[in-house]
Amino acid sequence: MRLSRHLTDPLIRSNPVTLQILGICSALAVTTSLVTALTMCAALIFVLCVASGLISAIRRHIPQSIRLILQITIIATLVIVIDEVLRAYAYEISQRLSIFVGLIVTNCIVLGRAESFAMHHPVWPSVLDGLGNALGYSLVLVVVATIRELLGSGTLLGLPLLPTTTEGGWFVPLRLMQLAPSAFFIIGLMIWAIRAARPEQVEHPDHRLVGHETGAGP
C-alpha cells in the first residue's frame, strides 16, 4: 500500500508541474498537438524511470562530491538514446519535436527526483516515484495538448472532430490556441482549478494589506 503512494501522490496532490513548478520549461512548446505531446511524455517516462532506477541502484557507490555530474551524465545518456530512437523510427515526429527531446536533460523533474528521492531510496520505490512523477507531468501535458489541438484546429490526434468552416462545417479554429500564450493561460487556469479543489495548496502572500480581510494582521 505504501509503495503505491509513490505512484499516485505526484498525479495531482503533489503534481510536479502545478505544485512545484518543475519541468515545464521545455514541455509547453510541444503541446500544440496531441501526438507530439504524447511522444514527449513517452520519452520523459522512459528517461525518468530508468534514470531513477539506475541512480538508486548505484547510490551507495556515488561519491558525494561528483554526484551531480554523474547524475547528469546518466540522464544525458538516456536522452541521447531516446533521441536517436525517435530519429530512427519516427523521423517526422522527431522533426516536429525539434530540440525539445534534447532539453529533457535540463528538465528539473528528472534531476530533482534523482537528487531528492533516488539518492536515498531503494530501486523499486525509486522507479515507482519516477513513474508517478512522469505520469503527473504527462497528465498536465496531455490536458493542455488536448485543449490546444481541439480548439486550435478542431482535430484530435489528427482526426477531425469539430468540422471547421474551411471544410464546410461550423467551427472557426481559434488561432490563439496555436500560439504560445494560450499554453500559459491554460496552465494558470488549471492551477486555479486544482487549488480551488485543494485549498491546502494555496500560497499565502508574504504581505497582506491592512483592511483587506477581517482578522488580517498589521
Added chain:
Amino acid sequence: MTEILIAAIFTDNLALSFFLGICTFLAVSQRLSTALGLGLSVIVVQSITVPVNALIHQYLLAPGALGWAGLPQVDLGFLRIIVFIGVIAAMVQLLELLLDRFVPALHRALGVFLPLITVNCAILGGSLFMVERRYDLVKAIAWGVGSGAGWALAIVTFAAIRERLRYSDMPQGLQGLGSAFIVTGLMSLGFAGFGGLVR
C-alpha cells in the same frame, strides 16, 4: 546579423515564445534586484557558451567536421547534447573562478545565480537551436547575445510586474503561481505583437 539579434530579443524570445527557462523564470522573479542579477548572468553565460558550442560543433561534432583530422566519414552529432551540457557546466565554473579572482564585487552579486544557470534550459536550448538553424560563428554570436538579452528582458519585466502584483487582491487559488502563469501569458501575447518586426 542585426536581424538575428533583433529577432532573438523580441520575436523569438526564448522564455515567452519557446517556453525555455520558465522554471527559473517563475522561481527567481519575486524581486526586481535578483531578477536583474540573474538576467545579467544569463546574458554573460549565453554570449560565451553559444559561440564556444558553435566552434565545437563546427570542428568536432558536425557530419564531416573531423575532416581536418583525416576522418571525413565520422559523424559525432549524437554526442551534441552531452558535450554541450559539459561545456556549459565548465564555462559556468570557469566564469565563477575568474569573477571571484578578478571582479569580486560582480562575483558577490552574481555568484548565487551562476550554478543555477547550468541547468537552465534556455542556455542548452540556445545552443541546440544554434545547431538546428545552422548558424555560422558570426550568426551564433549574434544569436547568443540576443537570446540572452531577450531572456533577461523578459525576466526583468516580469519581476517588475510581479512586485506590483504582490499588493493586489486576487482570488485565493490564483495567488502566486496561478497569477504568475496568467501574467506570463499576457506578456507572451504582448511580445507576439513584435511578430513581423523582422522578416
